[in-house]
Amino acid sequence: MPPGPANDDDALRALFEQHAAPLLTFALRLTGGDRGRAEDVVQETLLRAWRHRDALADTRPVRPWLFTVARNVAVDGFRARRARPTEVSDDALAVLPAADEIEQALDHWLMLDAMSTLSRPHREVIAETYYRGRSVAETAEVLGIPPGTVKSRTFYALRALRLALEERGVTA
Amino acid sequence: MSFARCQASVALGTYVLGAIDRRDRAEFESHLVHCVVCRDELITLAPLPGLLSRLTLDELEAASVIARSPHQGHGRGTR
Numbered sequence: 001m002p003p004g005p006a007n008d009d010d011a012l013r014a015l016f017e018q019h020a021a022p023l024l025t026f027a028l029r030l031t032g033g034d035r036g037r038a039e040d041v042v043q044e045t046l047l048r049a050w051r052h053r054d055a056l057a058d059t060r061p062v063r064p065w066l067f068t069v070a071r072n073v074a075v076d077g078f079r080a081r082r083a084r085p086t087e088v089s090d091d092a093l094a095v096l097p098a099a100d101e102i103e104q105a106l107d108h109w110l111m112l113d114a115m116s117t118l119s120r121p122h123r124e125v126i127a128e129t130y131y132r133g134r135s136v137a138e139t140a141e142v143l144g145i146p147p148g149t150v151k152s153r154t155f156y157a158l159r160a161l162r163l164a165l166e167e168r169g170v171t172a
Numbered sequence: 173m174s175f176a177r178c179q180a181s182v183a184l185g186t187y188v189l190g191a192i193d194r195r196d197r198a199e200f201e202s203h204l205v206h207c208v209v210c211r212d213e214l215i216t217l218a219p220l221p222g223l224l225s226r227l228t229l230d231e232l233e234a235a236s237v238i239a240r241s242p243h244q245g246h247g248r249g250t251r
Contacts, residue, residue: 111226116237127238129191130221131229136186136193142241151192154185158217165223 030074068169114164122157
């Protein structure tokens, strides 16, 4: 990246234009729909990206990195609020989940979000084979498709799911 | 989307999810022994059942990610 304030301004603007909107959608889910906190998460995430812009220039694609950072910023936010009792009453503290539970809740949400991006046929074969525990033959009958299609569709469904998770910074 | 480099790889989906028929499973496992393409692909798909287990069928149906079945399912995910 060439040095100079003008170029820096352009680069910062480009960073916001490219990533702020999808990051906000993501952050809103992380904060349970709290727009103020979601915007804070986005600001902090893009600020960190800005600080690491030289290293990030070699990172392609950038978005999984941003989502991972946003997720960590959101978790830190949960923890910071837990550690500052002045902001919440004891009653509220008592019902707040532990750190591990927060991680689990975020992973849970990321899985749900990743699943929701799959095409309907892909979601259907995963539903029948995995969640309803049906065999290839049973799934073929329920969905009215040949067994060979069940096989190939399940394979491509899992590949699509893996990709969706990678895009969200989940690397198994 | 990249396509499988081994024709047998498509069996991996139902294999890792445990839906593959018993006879096909035996056949596919013999194939896995000597096919490095399928083994590499297996490694990338193997973590997915564990990740899927973090969601239940009820949750997926409630979120309208999966349509409620008119058939009564007795499968996993209703814990």
